[in-house]
Amino acid sequence: MIKFTERRKDFTGTLSIGMIKILFYLLLTFLFLFLANIFIEGIGVISLEFIFDAPRNNMTEGGIGPAIFGTIAVTLMMILFAVPLGVFAAIYLNEYAKNNFFNRLIRTSVNNLAGVPSIVFGLFGLGFFILFLGCKIDEIMETGLLLGQPALLWASATLAILVLPIVIVSTLEALNSVPKSFRDASYGLGATKWLTIKNVVLPQANPGILTGTILAISRGAGETAPILFLGAAFFLPNLPVADLCIGDYCIPMINPAEQFMYLAYHIFILATQSSNPTKTLPIQYGSTLVLIGLTFLLNITAILFRYRFRKNIGRI
């Protein structure tokens, strides 16, 4: 009797587990097909010219160089804003904060910030950075309409707030993983709190911070909605650089008050508004492949770092 019921129950069980396996592999198959389609259609377009040249002839020829440049420029500036802020915030939360209401509120805010829709960030960037801060700065510095309009600076700042939770969470994880014995030893030698953090905890947490930075770059490069009206442009004849001239020597520097081309935005515009969707289709695929290749490269690097870093936690 027992054998009979066991076999019957086993049947449902095996069926259900089989269903789960099928669903999972279906999911993976679809994801691979999706990537394969992009790779196959896009790889033919990729060449050195594609990466470095500007678009020509109404986007039907040429490359995506300025868009890549704009993406790098914006993400670099975004990292300059987000990483120090995020690391310091994480240090506060992990090392200094006591468990009171205010600090729980801060932790809730970090989680909430992670869940804000990206378009709301765009509205915030417009309403706060451009219309409020930008106009105030223009008034104070009397430069006319310089910063009170869509600009690289505001796009980077808005994206920095968007990726802040990523940096904070990664850094928290890294700080948490530093063994107490390290801090113990440091205090035992007479170091103050800040010295301990600076010389003992932070160096140990570096890999985690790096992981957070890489993940933040990847996220920032892929976001389109926030920058739609914060400075991303369809076609600009020049890169957003200005020459900083000292005497006879001119160094090209990124001009934060200019508009920029952005890879993710470029894909969006090509796909929905290009002048000749049939002719630009290969370029659309090429740009998509570049963006997704960049994202994957960054994410894989971050994941590998984190993997090695988590493995090292066991040892002292």
Next chain:
Amino acid sequence: MTAKEKEFYNKAADSKFSKKIGKTTKVKESIISAFFAVNGAMALVFIVLIFIFLFKEGLQAIQHIGIFDFIYFDRVQADGSVTTVFEWYPTSEEPRFSLAPLILGTLLTAIPATILSTILGVAAGIYLSEIASPKWKEFLKPLIELFAGIPTVVLGFFMLVVAASFFNDLLNPANRLNAFIAALGLSIVIVPIIASLTEDAIRSIPNELRMASYGLGATKWQTISRVLLPAAFSGVSASIILGFGRAVGETMIVLMAAGNAANITANIFKSVRTMTATIAAEMGEVSHGSDHYYSLFFIGIVLFTITFFLNLVAEIIINKMRKKNVF
């Protein structure tokens, strides 16, 4: 570090050596900790700022337009009769600002996406935590995380260019770009969220429960379905809520693939317009200070409020789950 340990270390760091630490160092240390406190508070500051500036622009909409106009509008028809219409048409000569088609559009894309993603995501979570061999798991979990990082504009592009035509030939829908295609795209974004949170939730269930279940003679599936899933229920439901919140707030996929017609319909194969797509599409063309401009910020308020509460609920559930699992 637990709270108790932290308190201990704070005391140790402060008390024992405070007499031996010079005044300048003490002042330096307090400045530094104040600096960190300011940085720490920034996340809170930003949330508050978002609130303030959204509401600053958006509440002016209520002043200029009136709260009821955001729901319905009494339209005088050609023959003189008055009908109540629910339409979003801010650029008409008789501007109509009803949010009804937009909210319905958001729901028509987000709810099917969440349902589909729950099935796929929970299955994936179960698979990863219970069924996959450890070696596979090391490889698959980062893979799922990798897919969570796909830029949404790429997904929107794929849906627009490939999936729309494919499903158009297969299913012959009423509109080629519709809520169904958008929901599919959204699922790809949400599945990794639900999968990894489910996997975390199931993995954090103490092993004693599993052993007890097997010890009583249950099969693997019985253990999963009757012991583990109920135990992980709060984690799984938090992940579903977060996933739904993400679907509601997603912009690019619906902007590119949902067709953008402000229909009021329950037919998933018709085009719809979501709140997010409306803001994205129309913000660039409004002049600052017009009614249309304020109404877009008002949509932003509605959107922000919805996702804020969803996130809050999910966080409360996760916190409760964490407290419960300290056996």
Next chain:
Amino acid sequence: MHLIKNTSIFIVAILSISLFFFGCKKKSDKVEQTVLTIKGSDTIVNLSQRWAEVYMKTHPDVSIQVTGGGSGTGIAALLNGTTQLANSSRELKSSELEKAASLGINPHVYEVALDGITVIVHPGNNVDNLTLKQLSDIFGGKLTNWKQLGGADLEITLYGRENSSGTYEFFKKNVLGRDKNGKQIDYAVSTQVLQGTAALGEAVARDTKGIGYGGVGYFAERDDVKIIHLRKDENAPAISPVENGKVNYEAIWSGDYSISRYLYCFTNGEATGKLKNFVDFILSAEGQKVVESMEYIPLPVN
């Protein structure tokens, strides 16, 4: 740990160097450049970019930035002060004129080209010509099935532009028109919104039930959409804006083809300096040659 430190320094170095590499390409032209910003109509954006390309070749001291977004976007930008030239495929609305007056802006209007609005359907659709009234009923939502027009028994799918588009506004004013009480007829709510005429063409080309509208420049040479012949009313002859794949200038200049319009450039006050040079170029014979090459209608020579 050293590996990670070195790798991060390496990555930052690569990024910084790549920035200089891109940036250095500009070093060749050290000429002081004036930047002209142009924003607005998607109908004109390709034409405008082409003008900019041709002009910049002979005038390296000027750098012209062209972006689209719709006529409404361009005009809003002109009023916000964030652009110098606004492309528009429609006239200024009275609300925009009021806003301009309140801001002390005096918009100057330049007619730069002509455009014929073309109505397109899928090539498989056997409907050939329509009257203006029928178009108004179709896009207003009164007629919903092709069989009411002599076609197959299929529901009509409407494709339109976003509401910042001048084409959208022009079509609404001149085709949808006003109803018996003088109220402006609106597009049916089921109209699918497409950003840009090219996307609209793509959509109609793939939808046997579809109908859409857009500037003739986008459709004259396409063979995957069918251009509808237009009749002013029941008794008028059916006229197409395109004959044998070429745009029918005469029909548009004479007004026989009823839905044609001027394309405009707006500036804040009359254009001066480098901006004026560019506008003069647009209106010159060379500029009008560009108009022809882009399948728009040049200004009539008289």
